Amino acid sequence: MGTRRASSFPDGIVARTDRLTIRELTFDDVDALFEILGDAIAMEHYPAPKTRAETEAWIHWARDSYERNGFGLWAVERAADGAFLGDCGPMLQPVEGELVPEVGYHIARREWGRGYATEAALTCRDIVLGRLGFGRVVSIVAPENLASRRVGEKVHDSMREFTWERSGRPMCLYETRRPATA
Secondary structure: OOOOOOOOOOOOEEEEOOOEEEEEOOHHHHHHHHHHHOOOOOOOOOOOOOOHHHHHHHHHHHHHHHHHHOOOOEEEEEOOOOOEEEEEEEEEEEEOOEEEEEEEEEEOHHHOOOOHHHHHHHHHHHHHHOOOOOOEEEEEEOOOOHHHHHHHHHHOOEEEEEEEOOOOEEEEEEEEEOOOOO
8 A cells, every 4th residue: 555646536526425525635724623633521531632733634644545555644624514523434453463444533622512523434434445445444432432332333334352563452343345246
């Protein structure tokens, strides 16, 4: 996966649902994304909230993945008014010695409890298994992150605990595999 490639979404729009627009992140999103990644409550299951500079680096990481892989974390907007809600999308993560697309999600705390994370993650899961052609997609969630675990339960077919090599700690591995075709 080391070759550079153009985005799989030339107009920047990845998907639309009844309630959401999912699009590529841009550097115009730094302040809105920092509202989430810099929020100590929203980021309580990370080592620490991110600084503004780390939020910019987060967007660089996503955009580098667009170039390398044709996908990455994407912006999530409310379709009705264009409000920035957060990010969601696949990033390649190490899972038991294999790089696997992991759908992660972060939604602004003011929008929690409205089903946006689940709707965005379901859409991204389907893109990974469909348009992107992967046979497997996961979400990696800290066991104590009950809200994200509820999203994982709605999005994926199975869950098991594993020790994630990236952190060295036990995590919940939610997983969906593309059904075999006849």
